[in-house]
Amino acid sequence: MDNFNSKCIFFGKPREQINEITSYIDASNIYGSTVKESDKLRLFKDGLLLTSPGRMLPPRADQTTCTITDQRDFCLLAVFVLKVFRTVLLHIVGDRRVQEVPTLASLHITFVRYHNHIARRLKSINPHWTDEHLFQETRKIIGAINQKITYEEYLPAILNKDYLRRYCLQPDCQFYDDRLDPATVNSFAVTAFRFGHSQIPGHTGLCKESQKRQYSCPYAAKRCPFKPVIQVNEYESVLVESTFKNPYMVFKDVDGIQLFQVTNASTKSDSLDLPALDIQRGRDHGIPSYTKFREFCGLTKVLYFHSGFKGLVDHDHNTVELLRKTYRDVEDIDLFVGGMTERPLPGSELGPTFSCIMARQFERYKIGDRFWWRRRDPVVGFTSGMVFSVYYYIFTTFWYHRGVHNRLNGSVFFHSLFSFFMVYAVLNINVQ
Ligand code: HEM
Numbered sequence: 074m075d076n077f078n079s080k081c082i083f084f085g086k087p088r089e090q091i092n093e094i095t096s097y098i099d100a101s102n103i104y105g106s107t108v109k110e111s112d113k114l115r116l117f118k119d120g121l122l123l124t125s126p127g128r129m130l131p132p133r134a135d136q137t138t139c140t141i142t143d144q145r146d147f148c149l150l151a152v153f154v155l156k157v158f159r160t161v162l163l164h165i166v167g168d169r170r171v172q173e174v175p176t177l178a179s180l181h182i183t184f185v186r187y188h189n190h191i192a193r194r195l196k197s198i199n200p201h202w203t204d205e206h207l208f209q210e211t212r213k214i215i216g217a218i219n220q221k222i223t224y225e226e227y228l229p230a231i232l233n234k235d236y237l238r239r240y241c242l243q244p245d246c247q248f249y250d251d252r253l254d255p256a257t258v259n260s261f262a263v264t265a266f267r268f269g270h271s272q273i274p275g276h277t278g279l280c281k282e283s284q285k286r287q288y289s290c291p292y293a294a295k296r297c298p299f300k301p302v303i304q305v306n307e308y309e310s311v312l313v314e315s316t317f318k319n320p321y322m323v324f325k326d327v328d329g330i331q332l333f334q335v336t337n338a339s340t341k342s343d344s345l346d347l348p349a350l351d352i353q354r355g356r357d358h359g360i361p362s363y364t365k366f367r368e369f370c371g372l373t374k375v376l377y378f379h380s381g382f383k384g385l386v387d388h389d390h391n392t393v394e395l396l397r398k399t400y401r402d403v404e405d406i407d408l409f410v411g412g413m414t415e416r417p418l419p420g421s422e423l424g425p426t427f428s429c430i431m432a433r434q435f436e437r438y439k440i441g442d443r444f445w446w447r448r449r450d451p452v453v454g455f456t457s458g459m460v461f462s463v464y465y466y467i468f469t470t471f472w473y474h475r476g477v478h479n480r481l482n483g484s485v486f487f488h489s490l491f492s493f494f495m496v497y498a499v500l501n502i503n504v505q
Pocket residue numbers: 173174261262263266267268269270272273313317347350351354493494496497502503504505
């Protein structure tokens with residue numbers, strides 16, 4: 074990965090960590106980042122992706138340590154091993170982080186199903202297309218849907234309108250610049266985009282098997298692809314840390330997951346100290362300090378621990394006091410800490426420093442992508458008919474799929490998709 078402003082030059086290039094997977098927003102979380110990976114995930118028939126019973130993700134081929142007793146059961150011994158060693162993967166999909174939390178696994182499942190749904194629709198319209206043709210066309214549509222959701226739903230929810238405009242992140246700004254490197258920069262992956270870690274409430278809500286939900290449908294009753302069922306308002310709430318590395322929760326015991334229910338209940342002491350990890354990872358990667366990034370972003374210089382002139386003008390007084398107690402010098406403030414504690418800009422989830430890093434990165438992902446879905450190019454861009462289809466698919470398929478096969482609460486699924494998890498899943502940063 075490259076850094077926006079790295080000055081440490083080694084053999085003509087700044088020394089940076091390597092990104093294991095593609096930086097482009099190309100749905101590589103579903104398809105993998107190499108042809109070899111994507112081949113492992115394909116059925117090689119009608120453009121479809123592999124699934125397991127119940128249209129779930131395919132289990133790993135080397136999962137032979139236990140007996141699968143019925144279609145909905147997953148290898149419990151493997152789950153036990155997974156809990157103890159935290160390394161075994163239960164399922165295969167384009168990104169190995171699928172096992173991080175069941176809520177993330179559910180999004181992977183949704184997009185695998187979504188792929189197969191679109192491939193079947195394309196096959197019915199074009200029966201003469203080969204498996205390869207169907208696969209690639211479907212993949213292009215799924216990639217476009219990921220780009221569309223990221224830029225038209227997610228970014229407007231977290232970034233201020235000025236930043237969206239200044240960095241060409243709005244739908245009316247579409248062009249390609251081959252000088253813009255779309256690689257993921259270190260400061261984005263290691264600090265700014267980890268702001269999402271502060272958006273994770275302490276609990277996940279589960280629906281019990283016996284409970285069913287009612288979905289309202291945007292069409293006349295005759296055209297609805299499913300029958301409305303009984304409304305459920307009750308959820309069992311579990312601590313979010315009990316869901317870590319437990320993707321099997323999507324497959325077992327529960328009939329639904331309400332993504333990150335907000336409750337005030339206290340959390341267990343053995344939870345993952347993610348902010349500590351994030352701060353340490355920034356130091357580990359040699360990320361410049363918060364004050365250096367303010368300069369890089371053209372923001373006012375910070376020289377003193379106060380919130381006035383030449384101070385921490387984007388922090389409130391109490392936060393400045395806490396920072397003073399924590400750091401000996403303003404120059405020492407970690408980018409993650411300084412950025413996370415800034416007051417959010419109006420209409421935004423982020424302060425000016427993180428907004429600057431985020432907006433610049435998303436600009437690179439968009440303007441530097443030769444295959445950007447809205448690119449006005451007859452070879453790589455979508456025709457206006459296809460652009461319409463992407464909007465159409467997004468609208469109809471969420472209703473069609475009803476969350477993950479009756480397991481996810483539809484409305485909460487929407488919420489979570491657009492609010493935070495989606496982008497974690499699609500952005501494809503995985504540093505080694
Ligand atoms: C329950 C939810 C989540 C958990 C348990 C989780 C956990 C983690 C862990 C353990 C890491 C690796 C930390 C390290 O070793 O440096 C990580 C990295 C990261 N997370 Fe999360 N995360 C969650 C949600 C999110 C969300 C919602 C976002 C953003 C919107 C996000 C963005 C990132 C980014 C950008 C990285 C760095 C990836 C890399 O450089 O390889 N995470 N996360």
